[in-house]
Amino acid sequence: xxxxxxxxxxxxxxxxxxxxxxxxxxxxxxxxxxxxxxxxxxxxxxxxxxxxxxxxxxxxxxxxxxxxxxxxxxxxxxxxxxxxxxxxxxxxxxxxxxxxxxxxxxxxxxxxxxxxxxxxxxxxxxxxxxxxxxxxxxxxxxxxxxxxxxxxxxxxxxxxxxxxxxxxxxxxxxxxxxxxxxxxxxxxxxxxxxxxxxxxxxxxxxxxxxxxxxxxxxxxxxxxxxxxxxxxxxxxxxxxxxxxxxxxxxxxxxxxxxxxxxxxxxxxxxxxxxxxxxxxxxxxxxxxxxxxxxxxxxxxxxxxxxxxxxxxxxxxxxxxxxxxxxxxxxxxxxxxxxxxx
Amino acid sequence: xxxxxxxxxxxxxxxxxxxxxxxxxxxxxxxxxxxxxxxxxxxxxxxxxxxxxxxxxxxxxxxxxxxxxxxxxxxxxxxxxxxxxxxxxxxxxxxxxxxxxxxxxxxxxxxxxxxxxxxxxxxxxxxxxxxxxxxxxxxxxxxxxxxxxxxxxxxxxxxxxxxxxxxxxxxxxxxxxxxxxxxxxxxxxxxxxxxxxxxxxxxxxxxxxxxxxxxxxxxxxxxxxxxxxxxxxxxxxxxxxxxxxxxxxxxxxxxxxxxxxxxxxxxxxxxxxxxxxxxxxxxxxxxxxxxxxxxxxxxxxxxxxxxxxxxxxxxxxxxxxxxxxxxxxxxxxxxxxxxxx
DNA sequence: CTGAAAGCGCTTACAG
DNA sequence: CTGAAAGCGCTTACAG
Numbered sequence: 001x002x003x004x005x006x007x008x009x010x011x012x013x014x015x016x017x018x019x020x021x022x023x024x025x026x027x028x029x030x031x032x033x034x035x036x037x038x039x040x041x042x043x044x045x046x047x048x049x050x051x052x053x054x055x056x057x058x059x060x061x062x063x064x065x066x067x068x069x070x071x072x073x074x075x076x077x078x079x080x081x082x083x084x085x086x087x088x089x090x091x092x093x094x095x096x097x098x099x100x101x102x103x104x105x106x107x108x109x110x111x112x113x114x115x116x117x118x119x120x121x122x123x124x125x126x127x128x129x130x131x132x133x134x135x136x137x138x139x140x141x142x143x144x145x146x147x148x149x150x151x152x153x154x155x156x157x158x159x160x161x162x163x164x165x166x167x168x169x170x171x172x173x174x175x176x177x178x179x180x181x182x183x184x185x186x187x188x189x190x191x192x193x194x195x196x197x198x199x200x201x202x203x204x205x206x207x208x209x210x211x212x213x214x215x216x217x218x219x220x221x222x223x224x225x226x227x228x229x230x231x232x233x234x235x236x237x238x239x240x241x242x243x244x245x246x247x248x249x250x251x252x253x254x255x256x257x258x259x260x261x262x263x264x265x266x267x268x269x270x271x272x273x274x275x276x277x278x279x280x281x282x283x284x285x286x287x288x289x290x291x292x293x294x295x296x297x298x299x300x301x302x303x304x305x306x307x308x309x310x311x312x313x314x315x316x317x318x319x320x321x322x323x324x325x326x327x328x329x330x331x332x333x334x335x336x337x338x339x340x341x
Numbered sequence: 342x343x344x345x346x347x348x349x350x351x352x353x354x355x356x357x358x359x360x361x362x363x364x365x366x367x368x369x370x371x372x373x374x375x376x377x378x379x380x381x382x383x384x385x386x387x388x389x390x391x392x393x394x395x396x397x398x399x400x401x402x403x404x405x406x407x408x409x410x411x412x413x414x415x416x417x418x419x420x421x422x423x424x425x426x427x428x429x430x431x432x433x434x435x436x437x438x439x440x441x442x443x444x445x446x447x448x449x450x451x452x453x454x455x456x457x458x459x460x461x462x463x464x465x466x467x468x469x470x471x472x473x474x475x476x477x478x479x480x481x482x483x484x485x486x487x488x489x490x491x492x493x494x495x496x497x498x499x500x501x502x503x504x505x506x507x508x509x510x511x512x513x514x515x516x517x518x519x520x521x522x523x524x525x526x527x528x529x530x531x532x533x534x535x536x537x538x539x540x541x542x543x544x545x546x547x548x549x550x551x552x553x554x555x556x557x558x559x560x561x562x563x564x565x566x567x568x569x570x571x572x573x574x575x576x577x578x579x580x581x582x583x584x585x586x587x588x589x590x591x592x593x594x595x596x597x598x599x600x601x602x603x604x605x606x607x608x609x610x611x612x613x614x615x616x617x618x619x620x621x622x623x624x625x626x627x628x629x630x631x632x633x634x635x636x637x638x639x640x641x642x643x644x645x646x647x648x649x650x651x652x653x654x655x656x657x658x659x660x661x662x663x664x665x666x667x668x669x670x671x672x673x674x675x676x677x678x679x680x681x682x
Numbered sequence: 683c684t685g686a687a688a689g690c691g692c693t694t695a696c697a698g
Numbered sequence: 699c700t701g702a703a704a705g706c707g708c709t710t711a712c713a714g
Contacts, residue, residue: 016691027701030694043699060468064414065691067405068706075469083430084629090425096451100462105448105469110437124446127401128416163468233633260632270637288425292574292603294610357707368685373709384683409690419709685714690707698701 014204014288015059035061052067067129076315077125078108078134078158079118087233087257088136088305089286091159095134095306102316106134113197122147132315134158134241134308138165139199154318158311160201166318168327170302170312172202175331176209176254178300179282182333183252186340188280191219193226194236194255194264195221203231206256206284206300225250229260236263243273251279252339258283258290258299265295265338280339296336303329317333354399365394372605374403408470414453417656418466419449419475419499420459428598428626429477432500435649436475443657446660454538456484463488473656475499475649479506480540495659499652500645501542507659508564509652509668511595511643513543516672517550517595519641520623523674524593525558527681529621532560532636533584534567535577535596535605544572545626547597547641566591570601577604585612592620593680598629599624602638606679621680644670 013019017035021028026046033042036049053059067073078095080088092108099106107130109121118137125133133150145162148155157167183191194205195208195219209306211221227242230233236255240263243250255261261283265275273279275295286301310327317324354360358376362369367387374383375391394400408414419436421429433449440447448471450462459478466474473495476489486503489496499509524532534551537544552562568583570576577596581604584591594609596602602624606616614620616636625633627642651668658665 014691017693018691028691029693029702030700032691036693041699060464062409062691063410064405065471065706066693068403068409068690069692069694070706071706073405083424083433084427085428086425086427089427089430092424093451100465105465107446121441123401124441126447128404233630237633255663259630262630265635266633266637272708289574289600289603290609292578294606296607303403305704355707358709359707369707370686370709371684373707374684377709382683387683403707406690407709409692409706410710411710632685683714685712687709687712690709692706694704696701696703698699 016062017052018059020050020059023057024050026035026050035059062166072128072131073129074104074108075128075130076104076132076134076312077122078106078136079121080108080136081113082110083108083125085259086287086289087231087302088159090287090304091136091308091311094305095158095312096308098309098312098316102312104131104316106312111137113137113139115139115147119147122151122165126152132156132319134311134315136160138162138201140201140204141199154315156311156315157317159307162201164272166314166326168307168314169201169329170307170331172205172331173209175284175300175302176206176211177213178331178333179254179284180210180213180217182256182298182335182339183280183282184214184219186252186280188252189219190247190250190252191221192240192247192250192253193221193223193240194243194253194260196230196231196235196256196260198228203228203256210254228248229301231257231260231261233259233263233266236260237267238263240264240267245255252282256284258285258287258297261297261299261338262289262293265293265297268319276337276339276341282339286334290334295338297340298336299334301332301334303331322333355652356395357403360389360397361394361400364398365391365392376400412470413472414470415445416469416471417445417447417473417653417680418463418471419447419477420452421449421477422454422495423451424449426600427628427630428572428643429500431628431645432477432649432652432674435646436499436653437649439650439653439657443653445657452478454478454480456480456488460488463492465651473497473660475652475656477501479503479542481542481545495656497652497656497659500648502543505514507655507665507667509648509655510542510670511648511672512669513546513672514550516625516641516643517547517552518554519672519674520595520625521551521554521558521675523639523680524595524621524623525555525560527593527621528530529593530560531588531591531593532562532566533581533588533591534562535568535580535584535594535601536567537572537576537597537601539569544569544597551595557598570602572598574600574604574607577601578608581605581608592596593623594620595623597625599626599628599638602640602679603630603634606634606636606638617678617680617682623680627675630681631675632677634679636679639677639680640675642673642675644672
């Protein structure tokens with residue numbers, strides 16, 4: 001069992017179009033035609049014979065050869081800040097599913113929201129002849145936007161949008177508005193915001209939709225109560241501490257991600273504040289986790305998996321020569337005990 | 342700006358070895374040699390000239406052609422149950438980093454711990470000429486193990502091991518032991534276990550190391566207090582509820598994942614039990630989250646990122662013709678407020 | 683050190 | 699409907 005123990009196995013001779021053709025006594029082009037998705041210019045009988053033989057021999061088309069010949073790799077690349085962010089892993093899940101369904105495979109790369117890493121990963125993927133990109137790490141700064149112009153293949157932004165670019169997002173302005181209306185309805189007037197990364201359209205729009213709605217209702221949120229950062233737990237901890245240090249009387253905090261909201265809750269707990277009696281907390285994304293927290297978290301369902309599948313479908317349409325438009329999915333507020341006891 | 346809005350850009354003519362050779366007035370084989378990682382049989386001067394031209398023209402090697410010619414794709418495949426499990430995304434992060442460092446790219450696929458999905462994804466990756474596999478979704482059942490024998494390429498198990506197979510894991514027996522010793526030291530004698538998936542070596546070994554240690558100390562854990570399930574939050578919620586229903590007097594619960602531990606905490610909270618005064622809770626993996634929970638979670642650091650990098654390095658050694666051995670990393674207990682107030 | 687040639691496995695016009 | 703041929707871009711023995 002040596003072969004098993006060292007993780008390798010004897011490699012059996014490769015089955016190719018040529019070997020099948022030889023065995024069947026036909027030309028390799030006939031075999032190729034018979035094995036194409038929608039066989040054309042071959043008799044039904046030949047198709048059947050060839051496919052049976054292919055199946056029997058365990059034929060597996062060599063994608064490298066096909067790619068070299070056709071210029072299409074049936075591979076796409078995806079960039080995200082970090083896959084350990086469950087929200088981003090969810091979007092990838094959707095992309096992956098839609099990819100497989102269409103006969104594609106997706107490379108996914110962690111870029112840590114750094115322009116240099118993204119540049120490197122995009123280059124590597126381009127060298128691998130990807131047919132397109134799903135970019136879920138768009139940044140509203142020059143370097144990041146400039147990179148898009150260098151891409152020589154179709155691409156779609158996912159989750160985070162940019163003005164004038166093809167994208168599939170959730171309507172984050174509406175999401176922020178839903179949260180504001182909910183908190184206003186509960187009587188909150190002194191509210192803090194853990195804004196997340198304001199260079200990501202998600203953080204920016206969720207915050208803006210939220211603040212605009214409060215503003216329309218005549219509720220002011222002073223600048224120092226809107227703290228930018230990242231979307232992780234630590235950022236929530238620190239931003240909340242900052243808000244509560246300058247404004248101990250806030251009655252509610254809105255975080256633009258569930259992870260940050262968990263950090264906010266930790267800070268409140270450390271300070272001995274009860275949730276939601278002393279301070280209400282709202283998150284964003286409605287991860288599975290939100291429901292199961294010690295204090296279940298009110299959050300906005302941002303349909304992350306759907307964002308992924310739709311982004312991939314849009315990309316496929318683009319690759320196929322179509323002209324799809326941008327898509328904005330409707331978010332939905334899910335109310336739980338962190339705002340309503 | 343039409344080109345930008347629809348996500349595509351005019352495709353400039355491809356730079357190939359042939360086009361560079363023409364431009365430089367040398368043979369394509371010379372260009373190929375000059376551009377190889379460790380140029381051999383070319384003058385230093387030629388290397389310099391060629392590389393300058395390549396850089397200047399923005400040459401990018403066509404991986405499909407190289408793969409077709411050499412039979413190596415510099416691509417590996419990885420399977421995980423689900424990337425939305427932060428623990429698994431962490432392992433992927435390590436694999437990804439080590440891959441890139443070595444000039445490789447990794448495909449990662451969600452298999453949901455289902456043999457049929459895994460079979461399908463492995464086949465697809467095989468068709469893409471992957472040079473090897475990192476398998477992080479091994480199951481101790483026949484179907485899953487049998488599949489490994491069909492793989493015609495080098496492969497390494499990561500995180501979850503199987504007897505007699507090459508693997509890179511954390512020593513889960515020791516991890517379980519560390520938890521047991523900790524709880525014993527705190528005086529706990531009535532303890533429940535949220536065992537997770539017992540078909541995964543992680544869940545099985547962590548539970549076994551834990552129970553064996555208690556047994557050696559003369560502490561019995563009746564079967565009904567050891568509840569199998571998955572590694573997610575929901576499983577933690579349900580398993581804890583089951584334990585507490587049959588045995589309301591337990592003073593500690595060990596969950597084999599942090600996610601499940603969070604579920605356990607939620608259940609305790611719903612029942613009005615204080616953590617750790619009434620019931621102590623221990624998790625596993627030491628995710629970033631553990632530290633920031635309302636009650637910081639005692640957990641075992643399982644060095645997930647390292648498992649990923651080491652698994653990839655082991656695979657590369659195997660691909661390179663070496664005979665690496667299995668690796669078992671040392672876990673470390675991180676004590677926090679969920680066991681010690 | 684450099685060149686000329688073969689060939690990896692596939693798809694696809696072009697004949698017949 | 700089937701065959702024969704060309705060629706995608708690369709690497710690598712084989713000459714010189």
